[in-house]
Amino acid sequence: MTTEQQLKLQAYLDGELPERETRKVELLLQDDVEAAKLFAELKNTRQALAENEPQIKFPESREFYWSKIAQRIQKLEPEEVSETNFNWRRLLWPISLTAGAIAVCFLAVILQNPAANKSDAIASISPTSISTDVDAPVVESAQADSEAMTYEDKSDGTTLVWFSADENSAPIKTF
């Protein structure tokens, strides 16, 4: 018997053989003893398995097993949880992003405009310029009693303020 015939025999057993081939296999089963024996073996094995799937005992308690699934579900991102639930956070996300961007721009404008900074600690400093070049970084000394110093670099928009209450003090504010 060829491999092809063996596989056709099996396909016949499984009901997967095209109808035009069925008659040929039936004739083979009638005429060939080995084919009939092989068919019987395949059939017995198939039947034994189909009716006797091994029973596997579940090793964990219902509560423990579920608690782990529930934890994993709760850890999912909201949009992953269920597409059927309306998600307000999804709607709010672009709004918060826009509001954040506007706030950053507003702060940048305020910081670039000294007149608007009068209430800030930086504005209360009476500057003594070291450099007069508009684009060059400027270091300003503070009034004697406030013991503060400012470093401002307009080219990259950086302003640092030192308060010298402690001789080891680090810059406390960066814009």
Next chain:
Amino acid sequence: MSGKDFPNATDETLVRAARRGDMGAFEELVARHRDKIFARAVSMMRNEDDAIDLSQEAWVKGWQRLKQFQFESSFATWMTRIVINLCLDQLRRQKRVRVESIEMLDEESGGVEKQMPVVTVNPTERLERNELRARIDLALAQLTDAHRTVLVLHEFERMEYKEISKAMDCSIGTVMSRLFYARRKMAALLVELKKEKL
């Protein structure tokens, strides 16, 4: 629907409640079908820890995809397909379902099974059901992952050749060849186990 109604509710009712975000309804579905889902994972992975992990992952995926369940099959069947796919992915990652050796290539092309003598007696005759199940389990453990997977999908899940070839990403010819070898090997193993017992 309140929690006390869950045990009497149909799967369909529970699925609809779970889709609305009712975790209690989903917990009831897990309780009803966890044994089957876990058993399928064990039969494919042959490892309890992997089976627990993959079955839990299947439930999480089930929760995420509830909207896709169209009630065309039973909920249990749908969940079983999810766990089977996860197991197959895991087996592929572990390279356990690829052709790995000359011996296996020979098996798949129909070389080895030709040499196996036909089992003329039925090795499962006159056996207690529990005894038979235990022997089948032992025999399944001795098959390669590729052969056992085809057998499990065909005999236990009643999947057709075409469905198996799609799930396992191989040709129908390979499925037929693997199934043929797996059955013949099972028959031989069951005879051996019967002799050992005597």
